[in-house]
Amino acid sequence: MAGKRSIFEEVGTSEKPKETPRGGLIEKGSKGARKGIRIWLMVIFALVMAMIAVGGLTRLTDSGLSITEWKPVTGALPPMNAADWQSEFEKYQQIPEYQLQNEGMSLSEFKSLYWWEWGHRNLGRVIGLVWALGYAGFALARKVPTGWHKRLIFIGALGGLQGAIGWWMVSSGLAGERLDVASYRLAVHLGLAFVILGFIAWYVFLLGRTEPELMQARRAKDAKLFGMSTGLLHFAFLQILLGALVAGIDAGRGYTDWPLMGGQVLPPDPFYITPIWRNFFENPALVQFLHRMAGYLLFIYGLVTWLKGRKSANRATASAFTLMMAVLFLQVILGITTLVHGAPLALGLAHQVGAVALFVAISRARFLSHYPQPQSVRSA
Structure with missing residues (x-):
């Protein structure tokens, strides 16, 4: 049984002092490599912007139908010899654009069209590679902030969809009497490019501040x-x-x-x-x-x-x-x-x-x- 205490005795001197509250608990689990991911997304943004510009040049130079097949992997290599170039040219000669608009075109003229479209498609492959390597690196290093995995995967999924829509667009001009790709398919293709840009830009803005700062600003x-x-x-x-x-x-x-x-x-x-x-x-x-x-x-x-x-x-x-x-x-x-x-x-x-x-x-x-x-x- 505890003894009597003096009225002058301090109470609770034997108890452990309470810990001082620590700040930054919201940020602790969500910080990740925000700056690094932001820079990576800015690089992808610049590449997508370049892709839009090259796509515009491809359209303005009527080069979009010069490659008549969709080969996501092997198509990265251009024709390597005269026989390969002749084969590609013969494929182009089978589509309406050549037969109704460019009949009599020389092989050298065809090559100038081909290089524009080849560059356009390969820039798309570069964008996909930059996204895949960047995301894999941040994910394996466990540097992706909390809640950002889905956002970053979403960007990659949109990029993959864009490649499929690009071929859907090109295929509309390979048969029938159409001299160019279908305009509404072109609109879908360009529209999705701007959707991708919009999401990347928004994510870059978000990553420019910490989560506590964003929560405070939202008020x-x-x-x-x-x-x-x-x-x-x-x-x-x-x-x-x-x-x-x-x-x-x-x-x-x-x-x-x-x-x-x-x-x-x-x-x-x-x-x-x-x-x-x-x-x-x-x-x-x-x-x-x-x-x-x-x-x-x-x-x-x-x-x-x-x-x-x-x-x-x-x-x-x-x-x-x-x-x-x-x-x-x-x-x-x-x-x-x-x-x-x-x-x-x-x-x-x-x-x-x-x-x-x-x-x-x-x-x-x-x-x-x-x-x-x-x-x-x-x-x-």
């Missing part, structure tokens, strides 16, 4: 601005798909006057193809008209979003929306310039790269409206 989210920028991103994506339809049927070279088309607001014979729905994919005049109108509406909506974003109390967020508006304005000017000059190779490529810049600028502004950067009260 200051501007829901209204985030919703408007999300709508703008989707609208820009729709415009990109319309641009792919324009490129797929060379619709940008039909009416080079601006702001009218053939001296009219609505171009002549906008619905001459039957059934009527095919006009929205195959009628050059109507497809270009839709691309123009969507561009005007996108600019107006972008302007409204910018007017909202520039008033943000967060300086980084406001600056991001101002940059987005500047890129949108330049893209509209570049689009008009490309049009009135008949979509030459250099301007067409610049316009496509401009679409990538706009897509990323909108994505960044959207991200900062969802995860504002910390700033002092004085800065605000």
Whole structure:
């Protein structure tokens, strides 16, 4: 039985002192190699952007059908001798593009087309290899942050799907009377490339901060601005798909006057193809008209979003929306310039790269409206 205690005796001196709370518990299990993975994803982003540019050149030079077979592994090697080149050329001579458009083409002319498509496909293989080696390295080293395995595998799966869709697109031009690939398949192919870019960009933004920082920033989210920028991103994506339809049927070279088309607001014979729905994919005049109108509406909506974003109390967020508006304005000017000059190779490529810049600028502004950067009260 315990003895009596003095009223002056300190209580609990024999108990162990409580441990001081330790911070960073959220981050402890999720940190991983955030910086290294971020750099790796940025490399893949640059490669995908280059892929889009090379794909645009392949389309503008009519090189996309020069390789008539899909060989994911053995196709990495080009023809190694004269017999191989002749064999590839003979295969090309069996498709409608050669028979109806390029009959009489020389072997040297065919080679110039072949190298563009070969480079395009091999760049895709390089992207797949960079993803596979990078993911395997981080996974084996157990450096993938908690919750990021599915995200990184998702990027790889989209890349594999893109390769299959690329062949689905090319195969549409190898039979029948079509001189090029189907425009709607081209739109799907380009659209998926931008989906991949969008996810990579978002992941790069997320990896630029720690998990606790993101959780803290999310409390200051501007829901209204985030919703408007999300709508703008989707609208820009729709415009990109319309641009792919324009490129797929060379619709940008039909009416080079601006702001009218053939001296009219609505171009002549906008619905001459039957059934009527095919006009929205195959009628050059109507497809270009839709691309123009969507561009005007996108600019107006972008302007409204910018007017909202520039008033943000967060300086980084406001600056991001101002940059987005500047890129949108330049893209509209570049689009008009490309049009009135008949979509030459250099301007067409610049316009496509401009679409990538706009897509990323909108994505960044959207991200900062969802995860504002910390700033002092004085800065605000």
